[in-house]
Amino acid sequence: MKNIFLFLLMGCTLAACSKPAGPQVVAHRGYWKAEGAAQNSIASLLAAGRIGAYGSEFDVNLTADGILVVNHDFTYHGYKIYDTPFEVLHNDTLRLSNGELIPTLDEYLEASLQYPEMKLVFELKSEGDPAYEALAVPGSVEAIKKYGVEDRVEFISFSLSACVEFAKLMPKCRVEYLGEEELAPTELKKMGISGIDYYYPVFDKHPEWIQEAHDLGMIVNAWTVNQEEDIVRMLQLGVDHITTNEPELAQRLIAAFEKSKK
Ligand code: MG
Numbered sequence: 001m002k003n004i005f006l007f008l009l010m011g012c013t014l015a016a017c018s019k020p021a022g023p024q025v026v027a028h029r030g031y032w033k034a035e036g037a038a039q040n041s042i043a044s045l046l047a048a049g050r051i052g053a054y055g056s057e058f059d060v061n062l063t064a065d066g067i068l069v070v071n072h073d074f075t076y077h078g079y080k081i082y083d084t085p086f087e088v089l090h091n092d093t094l095r096l097s098n099g100e101l102i103p104t105l106d107e108y109l110e111a112s113l114q115y116p117e118m119k120l121v122f123e124l125k126s127e128g129d130p131a132y133e134a135l136a137v138p139g140s141v142e143a144i145k146k147y148g149v150e151d152r153v154e155f156i157s158f159s160l161s162a163c164v165e166f167a168k169l170m171p172k173c174r175v176e177y178l179g180e181e182e183l184a185p186t187e188l189k190k191m192g193i194s195g196i197d198y199y200y201p202v203f204d205k206h207p208e209w210i211q212e213a214h215d216l217g218m219i220v221n222a223w224t225v226n227q228e229e230d231i232v233r234m235l236q237l238g239v240d241h242i243t244t245n246e247p248e249l250a251q252r253l254i255a256a257f258e259k260s261k262k
Pocket of ligand 1: 029057058059123
C-alpha cells in the first residue's frame, strides 16, 4: 500500500514538472492582431494570456541611460533606442499604434503576473556590441528576478554571446539561439544553450536537427510560422514550439494534429 502511494506521489510530481504533452503555441510579439493590441504592447501580452497561449514572445532593447524597454526594432519613431534617453522615448507624443507608450520591461513583467501560467519568451535585441550586452544581459536578469518570473522565462537572441551569457547567469532558464548563423544542436549544446529557435525553412533544410536536438534534451522552436500549410508541416516534422502571428489558428491546427494521432 505504502509503495502504491509513493508511486502515485512520484507520478504526480513528475507530471507537475514536465511540460504539457504535445506542441505549443508562442504568440509572436504578443497576440498583436487581437482587438486593441499592437506589436509588443502590454495589450498584446494580455491578449496572448486570454487565449491560453503557451508563451508570449517580446523584444527588449536598452536605452542610452540604461532602461530596458519592449520594442522590436532598434529604432522607435526614428530614434535609435541605444542612443536615446528613456524620457525622450517614453513621451506623450510618441505612441504605439494602439495608443500605449513604449512599455518598459518592468511594466511588461508586472503585467505578465496576471497570467502566471504563460511563458515569457524574452528576446534580447543585440547587435553584438560587448558594452551593450554587458549592461543589457545582467539588467534583464535583474528585472526577471525582481518580478520572480525566473521559472517562466525562456531567453532567445540572435546574439550567440548573449545566449551563452544568459545560460551562465540563469542555468535553470531555457535559452534558445535564433540562428544568426545556422548552427547544429550539438554545437550549441556544448555552449550551454538548451534550445534552437530557427526560421522555419531551416527545418525544411535540416529536418535531422529536430531529432538531434531532442536526443540532446533540447527544445525546438520554429518562427514565424503563419500559413496553415507551414504550421502543419512543422508539426509533422516534430517541432515543439510554433512561434506565430496567428496563435488561434495554430492552436486549432495543433488540436486537430494531436487528435489525428489518437
Ligand atoms: Mg522577436
